[in-house]
Amino acid sequence: MMARTDPAASGPLPQSAAQPSAQSVEMIERLIAFDTTSYKSNLGFIDFAADTLRRHGATLRLTHDDERRKANLFATIGPADRPGIVLSGHSDVVPVDGQDWTSDPFALRRAGDRLFGRGTADMKSFIALALALAPEFAARRLAVPIHFAFSYDEEIGCIGVRRLIDDLSGLAVRPKLCIVGEPTEMKVIIGHKGKKSVRCQVHGKDGHSALNHLGVNAVEIAADMVAFLRAMQRRIREKGPFDPGYDPPYTTVHTGLIQGGTALNIIPARCDFEFEFRNLPSHDVEDLMAELRSFAQSLMPEMLSVDEAAGITFDEYNTTAGLDTAEDDEAAVLARQLSGNNDVAKVSFTTEAGLFHNAGIPTVVCGPGSIRQAHRPDEYIALEQVAEGERFLRRLLEHMS
Ligand SMILES: [Zn+2]
Numbered sequence: 335m336m337a338r339t340d341p342a343a344s345g346p347l348p349q350s351a352a353q354p355s356a357q358s359v360e361m362i363e364r365l366i367a368f369d370t371t372s373y374k375s376n377l378g379f380i381d382f383a384a385d386t387l388r389r390h391g392a393t394l395r396l397t398h399d400d401e402r403r404k405a406n407l408f409a410t411i412g413p414a415d416r417p418g419i420v421l422s423g424h425s426d427v428v429p430v431d432g433q434d435w436t437s438d439p440f441a442l443r444r445a446g447d448r449l450f451g452r453g454t455a456d457m458k459s460f461i462a463l464a465l466a467l468a469p470e471f472a473a474r475r476l477a478v479p480i481h482f483a484f485s486y487d488e489e490i491g492c493i494g495v496r497r498l499i500d501d502l503s504g505l506a507v508r509p510k511l512c513i514v515g516e517p518t519e520m521k522v523i524i525g526h527k528g529k530k531s532v533r534c535q536v537h538g539k540d541g542h543s544a545l546n547h548l549g550v551n552a553v554e555i556a557a558d559m560v561a562f563l564r565a566m567q568r569r570i571r572e573k574g575p576f577d578p579g580y581d582p583p584y585t586t587v588h589t590g591l592i593q594g595g596t597a598l599n600i601i602p603a604r605c606d607f608e609f610e611f612r613n614l615p616s617h618d619v620e621d622l623m624a625e626l627r628s629f630a631q632s633l634m635p636e637m638l639s640v641d642e643a644a645g646i647t648f649d650e651y652n653t654t655a656g657l658d659t660a661e662d663d664e665a666a667v668l669a670r671q672l673s674g675n676n677d678v679a680k681v682s683f684t685t686e687a688g689l690f691h692n693a694g695i696p697t698v699v700c701g702p703g704s705i706r707q708a709h710r711p712d713e714y715i716a717l718e719q720v721a722e723g724e725r726f727l728r729r730l731l732e733h734m735s
Contacts, residue, residue: 352447354463354720359449361462362720363442366451372426372489375403379425383407383484386465390472392482395504397497404486406498410479411471412734417510418479419668419734420695421727422686423461424488424495427453433711447717454715455703460515463702463723467731474735481509488686491531491652495686499693508695511665514687515701517708517715518679520722522669523699525579525680527586527612528656528688530619533649534559536594539641540603549601550637550644553594556605559646560589562629563609566622577614579680585613586682587622612682615656623650655688657697665696672729673700673722681705700726 368379384394384407392409399405412418430439430452437443439452449459464482471480486494502508516523536559538552567587576583587609594605613619630646637644659666661678670676683705690697702723703715 352718352721354717354724355466357466358463358720358724359444361466362449362451362454362459365458365462365465366442366453367440369440370426370453371429372487373429376425376486377403377405380405380407380484383425383461383465383482384409387411387468387482390468392468392472395501397501399486399494399497404494406486406494406501407482407484408498408501409482411468412476412479414479415506416478417507418481419730420481420483420509420512420690421460421464422483422485422495422512422514422690423457423464423516423701424485424686425458425461426486426489427456427458428489428709430711435711439713448714449717449720450712450714452713454707455517455713456705456708457516457701457703459703459715459720460701460723463720463727464515467724467727470731471734474731476734478510478734480734483512485686492654492684492686492689495689499689502693510696511668512687512690512695512697513665513669514685514690514697514699515723516685516687516699517701517703517705518681518699519704519719520673520700520702520726521675522666522673522678523681523687524657524659524661524663524666524678525577525615526657526684526688526699527580527682528615528619529652529654529684530611530613530623530650531608531652532610532623533606533608533651535647535649536605537643537645537647538601538603538605538637539644541601543599543601546601548640549603550640551601552605553602555633555637555646556592556594556607558633559626559630560592560607560609562626563587563589566625575614575617577616577680580614580682582682585611585617585619585622587611612684613656615658615688619653654684655692657685657688657691657699659691659696659698663696665698668733669698669700672726672733
């Protein structure tokens with residue numbers, strides 16, 4: 335298959351170091367064509383990746399979600415009795431719904447030195463490069479195994495990879511390090527913040543607003559808690575803890591949704607809001623959550639004195655660990671060598687790297703493409719980035735042979 339080319343951009347491409355191989359671009363085109371939006375099944379994608387790797391002698395482990403609509407693939411090429419290197423990526427992409435795309439997001443389009451399509455940057459190009467090089471990994475006598483870890487539901491909270499990581503306890507030998515190929519423009523990321531997402535429900539008691547002493551105003555209770563979170567953010571911003579490697583250099587606290595009440599003259603019986611902490615890896619997010627819970631407790635006596643059924647509940651529906659890999663850790667040293675870029679950086683967005691790190695596998699994030707193009711209409715990756723990613727994996731191949 336060839337990528338569709340804009341007439342304006344047609345003509346032979348100059349052969350240079352900035353050009354990836356035809357196999358890599360073809361594989362990107364194959365992967366983009368699977369619509370793996372997080373709310374859909376990813377089984378077509380996983381079957382394709384599994385078949386490709388099986389043909390090259392890989393041993394496969396699959397883990398599924400409860401409905402068996404989605405799967406993670408963990409595949410190994412090389413001597414499985416030794417600690418190997420994991421190349422990890424998520425198969426899912428964010429929705430294109432409501433976005434204004436110039437062309438079909440699931441048909442790769444080449445224009446100039448860019449490849450357009452949903453997932454080109456985030457992060458099917460990295461997976462495609464790994465798959466395109468699988469035959470070469472298989473043809474070598476590897477000193478240690480290469481593992482391919484492709485997960486589902488990353489975009490909605492690193493859901494799938496948790497099962498994949500749990501399943502690794504079934505391996506004879508644990509991997510020695512992991513590279514997560516999220517788009518970092520091939521910079522080596524050794525740290526990212528953790529994240530906890532929480533839904534809070536305030537149950538009050540309704541009534542006529544003229545008789546507000548007989549009700550429990552859920553909107554006002556929620557407002558007290560939102561104000562508490564805001565004060566917490568102000569304190570953290572002023573007093574830390576700080577890590578200058580991050581922008582901003584402290585844990586962030588944010589309320590993003592709130593809903594409550596039915597009419598001005600009715601005491602609201604219910605108010606729900608959602609908030610998140612994005613914590614420095616060294617900042618224990620459970621302490622912050624405990625602070626809020628204890629504040630909520632302090633509001634309870636007054637609520638209960640009006641109505642015994644009143645209450646506040648928290649649903650901590652997603653917690654993703656931060657990534658905190660030392661600069662001289664084996665994973666960081668290797669990734670710096672392979673990328674030819676000695677600098678390391680930290681980022682504020684979360685990835686599944688934190689979960690591998692938390693499971694005791696030294697991990698860095700390093701992959702082609704830019705996060706600035708991720709999640710946007712007309713998402714693209716520069717060909718030069720694809721070529722750099724390919725060079726990185728070829729150097730890895732040499733290193734492992
Ligand atoms: Zn991603």
